[in-house]
Amino acid sequence: MTDADATAVVDCYQDLRDRLIHAGVLIGSTVKGLYGKGAAFVHVFDGLDALVTEAGQVDQPELMRFPPLLPREHFVRTDYVRSFPDLIGSVHSFLGGDREHAALLQTLADDGPWSTELDPTELVLVPAACYPIYPTISGILPRGGRTFDVLGSCFRHEGSDDPARMMTFHQHEFVHVGTPESALAFRNRWLERSQILMKSIGLDVADEVANDPFFGRAGRMLAANQRGDALKFEVVATVANPEKSTAIVSCNCHQDHLTIPFGINTHDGGVAHSACVGFGMERIVLALFARHGMDLELWPREYRSRLGV
C-alpha cells in the first residue's frame, strides 16, 4: 500500500465516523475505538438482535448470558495469551490498606503512573462471547450434544480509526458442542443461514476464509495454518472502506481447542468438538447505516419493517 492509499483508507474511516457522530448514531470519546450509542443505533441493534434470536430457534438453543469478565484461571487455559497478547484486557485493582492508599493518591496528585501500583485481580475481560460457556460444561455431553445462545460484551485492545473496529462490542453467538461431525455440520449450516439473514436486511455479503491477526513472528505461522485448515470463515460486507470489506459474522469450528482444556467429552467418551457462529452486532448495525444512510426514516421500508424500526 502506498502512503497515498493509506491516507485514503484513514480518510474513508474518518468520513464514516464523522457522519455517524454528526447524526447522533455514535457518541465519540477521547479514546480511539470507544464509542457510546445514540437512540437510532440502539433501536437497530435491538431489532437485529431479535432477528438473530429468531433465526437461532431452529436449533432450540439453551439461553445463557455472561458478564464481560471471565476468571483468569479459565482464560489461561486457552491459547489466547500466545495468539493475541496485544488484545488482552486484564483487570487490576487496589488491594492495599490505608498507607498504600495514601501513596496511591499522592502518585495520582503528582500526575504519576498510579495504575502501576495496582495488583492483578482474578478476572480478565471476555475476548469472545462463547469463552465463558466451556468451563460450565466440563464432563460428559448428552447424546446429540448441546447448543447455546449467548450474547455478550467482548473486549479487544485495538484502537483504530475504523468505527467498525471497536474495542468493546457485542457478539451474539450460537455455539454447538458435540461430535466432530455435528460441530462441523453446525458451522456449515450457519455459514449459509447467516448470509441469508444478512441479505434479508439489505446487506451485500460474501464469505471468505478468516484471517485473524495472530501476534508477532510466530503468529504468521498460526495465521497461515488457520487459512490452510479453513476451519474459520467470515461473512463480509462493506462498511467504511469500499476497497476492503469487513467481517460481520464469523463461522468457526474450534475442533478440540476449547473442549480439551475444559475436559468436555461426547456421550460415548470421545473428545468433543465445538463450533460457533458469532454475529458482530455493532459491525452489522454500522454496515446497515453505511448501506442505507444515517437517517432511519429514509431506509427502505422492507428493511425497517424487518428490523421493527
Next chain:
Amino acid sequence: MTDADATAVVDCYQDLRDRLIHAGVLIGSTVKGLYGKGAAFVHVFDGLDALVTEAGQVDQPELMRFPPLLPREHFVRTDYVRSFPDLIGSVHSFLGGDREHAALLQTLADDGPWSTELDPTELVLVPAACYPIYPTISGILPRGGRTFDVLGSCFRHEGSDDPARMMTFHQHEFVHVGTPESALAFRNRWLERSQILMKSIGLDVADEVANDPFFGRAGRMLAANQRGDALKFEVVATVANPEKSTAIVSCNCHQDHLTIPFGINTHDGGVAHSACVGFGMERIVLALFARHGMDLELWPREYRSRLGV
C-alpha cells in the same frame, strides 16, 4: 455481630445462592461474585427493563448506551480513586514486542505472575452507568437541563457470598443535569416513583439514607458526611437476608461533584447539578426470585403479566 450471627448470615447467602444455581436461574463460576444467567433470569430481566424504560418516558429522556469501559483520564477527574480504590477495575494489556512476548509466555508456563508484566491501558471499568455521560455534555446546558436514559454494565471489585453483591451488574439509570433545584426535584420524584414501580411487581420496599462503603480511615468521615447530607437514598428490599435488607434502587443528588470536573453549566452560566435514579437490575431480579420463588410458573399471575414472563 457474634460469630454465630456471622455464620447465619453466610448461611442465608449460600442457601439462596444454592437454590438459584440449582434452579438454573444463575450459573456459578469459580470466582465469588461472578455469575452467568440462565433463561428464567434473562426473561425476568428483560421484562423488568421494559417496565423501567416505560416508567422513565414521562421525562422524555435521551437514550444513550455506553460500553463497560471508560477513558482513564475521565475516571481520575472524579473522586472514585479516593473514595473506593478497592472497587476499581483498571484494564491492563500487553504492549511489548516478540521478545517481551516470549518472556510473558515463559512466565505463564512457569506458573509465574504473568499479569504483572502487562501495562495499564487508557481504560478502566465503569463503576456506575451514568459516569460516561458527563464528559460528553461539557459546556452549556439548554434551559430546562437534559435528562438521559442509560443502561450499562458496571464493575465493583468485591467478591461476596451474597448473590446480590455481584462484581459485574447492570444499572438502568435516569440522569438529570440541570439547576440545583431541578436536580433535587428529580431525585425526590424518583424516590417516590421507583417505590411505586417496585411495589407493582410484588416487592415490599422502604427507603433509607444511603450508606456507601467509603474506603479506609478517611472513608469513615466521608460516610458520616454522606449520611448527614442525606443526598443519596436507597430503596431497599429483602433478598437473601431477612435480617438486613438490600439496596435495589438508589436515588442520588450529586450536587456539583460531577458537573464541575467536566465543566457543565446551566443555560444562564451557573454551575449545573446532577441527580440520578439507578435501578440495580440484577438485585431487583434476585429480589423477585427470593420473594416469588425459583419457579416462574408459580409466580402470582399479576406479576408475571406485568413482567411479560
